[in-house]
Amino acid sequence: MTGHPLRIGFIPLVDASALIVAVDKGFAAAEGLDVTLVREVSWSNVRDKLNIGLFDAAHLLAPVAIASSLGLGHIKVPIVAPFNLGINGNAITISPALHAALMAQADGDPDDPMVTAKALAQVVAARKKAGQEPLTFGMTFPYSTHNYQLRFWMAAGGVDPDEDVQLVVLPPPYMVESLANGLVDAFCVGAPWNSVAVDLGIGHILHFAADILKRGAEKVLAVRGKWAEENPDVLVRLIRAHQRAADFIEDPANRAEAAQVLSRADRINVDAEVIGRTLDGRLKISPDGTLRASQRYLLVGREGAARPDPVQAAWLYAQMVRWGQTKLTEAGLKTALAVFRPDLYDTAIGIKGGNGHSVTDGIGAFVGPVFDPSDIAAHLKSFAIFRR
Amino acid sequence: MPAEPFFKIVIVDESPIRAAILEEGLREAGFTSVERIGDMHNLLARIYALDPDVILIDLENPSRDVLEQMFQVSRAVKRPIAMFVDQSDSASIQASVDAGVSAYIVDGLKKERIKPVLDLCISRFNAFARLQNELEKTKSALEERKVIDRAKGLLMKLKGLSEDEAYVLMRSTAMREKKRIGEIAQSIITASEILK
Structure with a gap:
């Protein structure tokens, strides 16, 4: 049959x-x-x-x-x-240089996205002052969770994703190579690409998407x-x-x-081992072998x-x-x-x-009011940065 | 009807042969301003530098998603582009997806003016696919010929047959077992290797 x-x-x-x-x-x-x-x-x-x-x-x-x-x-x-x-499953991975710059500014727990977003704002301001090129972030598609998660995170620290940095679309299999050769300073992508970058020693996983939204x-x-x-x-x-x-x-x-x-x-x-890490939510987040486990990495x-x-x-x-x-x-x-x-x-x-x-509220964002789907206008007004 | 040669066309294709076939067709049709991008690094920057009216990209290219970013009306996008097709034109989408190509145009450009470009592109992509198919067929036919020759040699040696007799034996066996002669030849070679 x-x-x-x-x-x-x-x-x-x-x-x-x-x-x-x-x-x-x-x-x-x-x-x-x-x-x-x-x-x-x-x-x-x-x-x-x-x-x-x-x-x-x-x-x-x-x-x-x-x-x-x-x-x-x-x-x-x-x-x-x-x-x-x-649910969840993405991560933000950054170059070793950007990682060092962020950690130098981070005031608090680096797993806290508010701490890293504020640090990013300082790094962005310092680069602007020094006349350096804006940082470039890779994501997968204009209508993607990766795009929105990156924006939500950096805007919380005062970084305008359209004015202060560059967001570029990259196909997931090209992310790692682009980070390695400096075309991007960071990216937000799903598994297994974050782990691949860490294993190659060219990236640090800064955040799990679950740090930004619980769901x-x-x-x-x-x-x-x-x-x-x-x-x-x-x-x-x-x-x-x-x-x-x-x-x-x-x-x-x-x-x-x-x-x-x-x-x-x-x-x-x-490699099955890399995929297994993602399913288990136990990821190597740094080339030095540091592990981070999360029950919410990918549901x-x-x-x-x-x-x-x-x-x-x-x-x-x-x-x-x-x-x-x-x-x-x-x-x-x-x-x-x-x-x-x-x-x-x-x-x-x-x-x-x-x-x-x-x-x-079914979302659990790290910043902002409880999400109310019946009043999106009021919800959006509570954020300082948005396209009016 | 003369084409409108002032359209600037960019072909994004990692296959240089297919791109050349398309480019030739476009030039013959009077579109003289045609550029090819074969290397996907910094794709958007290179497209901005060329500033085309029409972008053609093959569907096997992961960088297609990069182009979709140009739909955004933001500061990062200098000239917004749009899908070639619109709501009423599902036949065009079907034809282009089947051919393996997608077209984007600068927003505001009248679609009917670009239609000949897409039609030409679809027919050239299809022609390329046919060519590739034939090439594959020729290659496998050549491979098969080699296998048949080896099996023929084995039969001649093992059974003391002439070349013609060996061939006739394989052909009649193939007909009896409803198989291709190449398959019979392959099993003769396999068997002789096992029995070595």
């Missing part, structure tokens, strides 16, 4: 693990799905191939799903996310809204296969096997991570507004909220509601 054929695109990153494990460990086949995974080289490709129907589903940056539904940067195609592939939706399983309507049964099976994969990955007894599956050349193609299924939370969509939409990518409107917010579909998730998994976490 052959299963229902599906083509699903992904970018080789550790937060695609629920998707990859669902396919390679047979959870998708057990649901009667015959999935062909297609490894892609750019988010633009993933978005376009999903939008025009060459992919049935995709591993997608959460903000790209929202941007596509709003028609930002590309044609407007309503996308829905019935499964959240990961930040990272990648989603994305499908076209129309496809979801036309294929409700297939969608249920796809969500169930992903949940089983997420549960598998989160069981520490399976970590080594999961890392092995993910490390294959046609999947993430990075694949635990703490309700897999259930799409519309609050996350609202927060990402608020960042698009804050940085001038779109205007705040009722309709826009409504569209953004409708991308994240906990109802589809609950139907498939057979549970009733409940977010399964204890972060008060």
Whole structure:
């Protein structure tokens, strides 16, 4: 018996693990799905191939799903996310020179993003005074969590991300090389690239994304809204296969096997040991071997991570507004909220509601007021730096 | 109809042959201002320096995401660019994705004026893919010929056959087993190596 054929695109990153494990460990086949995974080289490709129907589903940056539904940067195609592939998982990595400069200014715990953001402001001011080039930060896409996390962090210290530094898009596989040859001074990217830079001795992990937001939706399983309507049964099976994969990955007894599956050349193609570190949340953060562990580094299924939370969509939409990518409107917010579909998730998994976490506003940002999705305008006014 | 040669076109492609094929086509069509970027370092800075009206990039290029940054209307972006396609033109997106190319234009430029550029680009990309396919086929045919010759030699030596007889034996076996003659030749070579 052959299963229902599906083509699903992904970018080789550790937060695609629920998707990859669902396919390679047979959870998708057990649901009667015959999935062909297609490894892609750019988010633009993933978005376009999903939008025009060459992919049935995709591993997608959460903000790209929202941007596509709003028609930002590309044609407007309503996308829905019935499964959240990961919460957190990014890190900010900086060059040894910038690390030394920041640590010289840091007044307090360097794991505290407010301390490093203020230090960054001083370094930026000193460079300006000395007539040096502005610092350059690499991130993955204009509509990316990496872009918003970097901006949120540095703006808290008084650094204007559009005026005081340069933010440039770089494909994740080019990040490490660009840091090594000085094209960028720092970058924000998902696993495994931060660890790769540390292992090569050319970067220090300054922050885990979880330092900036306790809960930040990272990648989603994305499908076209129309496809979801036309294929409700297939969608249920796809969500169930992903949940089983997420549960598998989160069981520490399976970590080594999961890392092995993910490390294959046609999947993430990075050493299983490096992938294992990310899944365990125990990362080498400095070339001298310093380890840092965090229970929140990357949540694949635990703490309700897999259930799409519309609050996350609202927060990402608020960042698009804050940085001038779109205007705040009722309709826009409504569209953004409708991308994240906990109802589809609950139907498939057979549970009733409940977010399964204890972060008060669902975001847990290190600075600013409690996030209120019903009053984004007031929320944004509380920040000194934003594009009016 | 004469083309509009004053468009400045940049081709971002790591394949020099494909870029040359495209460039030639564009020049023939009257677009004289064509530049190629084959090295992805400092891509945006180089594009700003060339200041093109149209950018063509192959879809296998991870740097495509870098171009999307130019959609942003910010100080960092000198001339905002846009996707070539719009909401009503899903056929164009389909055709270009199928061909493996994507086009970006300076915001405000009328899309119908650029349409011939994209059409030409799609047909040249498709032609290149066909060429590559044929090349692959020729290569594997050559490989197969070598394998058949080796197997023929083995049969001649082991069974004392003439060249023609050895070939006829392989061909009839292939027909009987519904396999390609190359596969039969390969199994003869494998078997002889095991039995050595």
